[in-house]
Amino acid sequence: MHGETTRDVRYLIERLRQGDASARRALLERVYHRLCRIAAATLHGEFPRLSDQHELHSVVDQAWLRLLEALETTQPASAEEFYSLMFRKVRHVLLDLARRKSREDARVRHPIGGGDDSNSPSLFEAVDATDDPAQLAFWTEFHQEVANLPEAERTVFDFHYYAEFPQAEIAHLLNMHPKQVSRLWLSATGRLGRWLKGLKGSTS
Numbered sequence: 001m002h003g004e005t006t007r008d009v010r011y012l013i014e015r016l017r018q019g020d021a022s023a024r025r026a027l028l029e030r031v032y033h034r035l036c037r038i039a040a041a042t043l044h045g046e047f048p049r050l051s052d053q054h055e056l057h058s059v060v061d062q063a064w065l066r067l068l069e070a071l072e073t074t075q076p077a078s079a080e081e082f083y084s085l086m087f088r089k090v091r092h093v094l095l096d097l098a099r100r101k102s103r104e105d106a107r108v109r110h111p112i113g114g115g116d117d118s119n120s121p122s123l124f125e126a127v128d129a130t131d132d133p134a135q136l137a138f139w140t141e142f143h144q145e146v147a148n149l150p151e152a153e154r155t156v157f158d159f160h161y162y163a164e165f166p167q168a169e170i171a172h173l174l175n176m177h178p179k180q181v182s183r184l185w186l187s188a189t190g191r192l193g194r195w196l197k198g199l200k201g202s203t204s
Contacts, residue, residue, distance in 0.1 A: 006173055009079040017075050024071045028064060031086065035067075036060055038090050038162045042143075049135070050097050062093045080155065080174055087158040091143050098140040138199075145195050153188035156181055 008030050015023035028035075039059045043050060066089040076082035146157060155174065159165040167185065171178040 006079050006169075009082060013076055013079065013082055016071070017077075024068065027071070027082070028067060032060075032064075034163055035063060035086060035090065037164065038087065039063060039094075041164070042090065042094055042162065050094070050101060054097060059090075059093055059097070063090045066093065083163065083173075084155060084158060087162055088147075090162070091147065095140060095143055102137065102140070141199075142192070145192060149188050149191060153184050153191070156184040157188040160185055 009027065012023045012027040012030060016027065036056070040056050043054070043056060043059055063086075067086060070085060070089065074085065076085060146154060146161075149157060156170060159170045159173070160167060165173070167181045168178055170176070171181045174181070
C-alpha cells in the first residue's frame, strides 16, 4: 500500500492508546501519501474551481492539522476508525473551502447596494467547463449526501471511492466477507444514483 500497511497503522494506534504521544505524528507521517491521494482526487477531480486557487499541499496541510488536533482528544479504537476520521477531516476542509468560494461568488455577482441585477448571471450559471459554480455546488452537495449514507455503506464508500482501497482489502480491514463489501458498495452507489436522478428531475 505504497509505504503503509494496515499492520503499521494498527501498531501505531495501539501505541497511541497506550499513551505514547510520539505515535500521533508517526501515524500521520505513515499515512501521509494516502492523505495526499484522497485530497488530490477530490480537489482536482471534483472541485476544479478550488484547485485553481488552492494548491494541493495547502489542502493537505489543513487536513493534517485537523487530524493532529482531533487525535489530541480522540483515540481511534481501530484502523477503520482512524481512516474514517481521516476521510471526514479531508471532506470538512474541502466543504469549508467550497462554501467560502460560493459566498465569494455570491458577493461578486450580487453586491450589496449594487442596484438592479436582473441581468446578472445566476450564482449557479455555468461559465465554462472548468469554471462552473454549478459544478462546485453539485460536488458540495454530493459529499454531504455521502456523509448522510448509513454508517456501513458510508465506510465502504469512503474506503473505495476516496482512498481507492480495493474491495478485497476493505473486506480484510473491516473483517467482512468480500460479498458483503460488494453489497454495501452497490447499496451506497444505488442511493447516490437515486439522489442524482432526483436532482436531475428537479432541474429539468
